[in-house]
Amino acid sequence: MRFRPVDSAFYALFTEQAQHLVTGTALLAEMLAEASDKEDVATRMRAAEHDADETTHALIRRVNSTFVTPFDREDIYALASGLDDVMDEMDEVVDLILLYEVKVLPAELSQQVEVLQRCAELTAEWMPKLQAPQSLEEYWIEINRLENAGDKNHRRTLARLFSGEYKTIEVLKLKDIVESLEAAIDAFEKVANIIEQIAVKES
Amino acid sequence: MRFRPVDSAFYALFTEQAQHLVTGTALLAEMLAEASDKEDVATRMRAAEHDADETTHALIRRVNSTFVTPFDREDIYALASGLDDVMDEMDEVVDLILLYEVKVLPAELSQQVEVLQRCAELTAEWMPKLQAPQSLEEYWIEINRLENAGDKNHRRTLARLFSGEYKTIEVLKLKDIVESLEAAIDAFEKVANIIEQIAVKES
């Protein structure tokens, strides 16, 4: 086991990034609710995305100004930008719903947002334990399980979009939204894979 | 010329990856045949993709547990995941054909699958010679030539899709399938480029 410097700021910042994702998924769920004020939710999402960016930049500044980092510099970059990518994909979903003026969203989309909420909670829960990356095995296995469930749901949603129920122009809009949701879930899986790789290197 | 350790398991595993791609392209060709049982082909494709994953994981485990690797660790990762990406793209094609319930596919798609079959055969044929990466020049030139041919065919196919012959909803479905085929060919080119880079470093 390698000696790990005690600079706990990195773990605090990764945890902060994960907490922004919990906020983001809550806003996504609100966006999908029929009665929500979509303009207002989108404004708050933009603010959340901005906060997440701040945390990411703080992490990158710290990695650039720290001589001995807890993990390889490139792994810290990869993890920080991996977490940031999740937020960007979720922001994109909210943005498209507003931009395309989609009124009624298929129920399958709520199931994808539930998967995303579970991913965000798990990430926020485990991130403080990153100091011992090997101990996160349960985390990356569970994220991979959630991604599989999300993928099955994604395929069901696509099949429904093309079932003849929707006008072609609506299919075009909804497909973009559905694919951004899928991309957000994939981005969580990528985060889990990065952590697994860090753990493998440390072992 | 650098001393190269004799651990031949890496070359055997890369060759195994390439052989999975030969299987994958054969299944793709079967999927496109009008009379095929698409559910059954898709099931076998899923199994082939799973087998390919196993080989990729075996390669990554080996790279992580080996002290002296035949090439830079990051190049082995890049090549292993490059080969894995080809399989994922081909799996996506099969998946979309089943999911979108496309009955008749334009003839241009078969030409793209022929390009893919030629790429897979070439890759399987040359991979055992990876121990002397510079000797693979003919391989990467030929893959680049095939990618150019595939690109021309891809553009012809897109022009046909938008010619007015197809209903818009069908264009939307076929465009996804056609783009996944193109992505699979591009993924082969990326593999060839990685090998060229390895050869350059070694020279």
Added chain:
Amino acid sequence: MRFRPVDSAFYALFTEQAQHLVTGTALLAEMLAEASDKEDVATRMRAAEHDADETTHALIRRVNSTFVTPFDREDIYALASGLDDVMDEMDEVVDLILLYEVKVLPAELSQQVEVLQRCAELTAEWMPKLQAPQSLEEYWIEINRLENAGDKNHRRTLARLFSGEYKTIEVLKLKDIVESLEAAIDAFEKVANIIEQIAVKES
């Protein structure tokens, strides 16, 4: 401040890459003009893209054959291929306009091309100063500002495409073109980010 070897060929080649992008954006503007001979513009774009490839390869050959490089080898690769990606995205725009036989393009597209022209000019103007990467702060801030403006315009364009003014098949075509323009602007932002990272490392 690190000692920097005097091999000025790298800076000359990066500047050459940027100049190809100035040519590319001029051709894009010509392609959008209603009266232009689109076949002819596309032929010249193909030639420009080919020239840009030559410069990229010259850069990569030089990095592979030079013992002491002005920046980390991987940063030179990243910057060279980042600049090359911009050209590829612009070539894609020209290609799609020809391929899809789009006759009338929404005015919003010209605004995106103006953003691209400004990005290319800035890049060509600043690239010769790359020897002192920290001095390029004004450059990367301005590119980020342009990318923000481009993003706002992109969203307005998408909203217009889906406003009901266009037939669905036209939306499908125009959306591809509009997204390639956006990808070209994003590719410029990526170049600016790479330069910022190089500056951070040097400081």
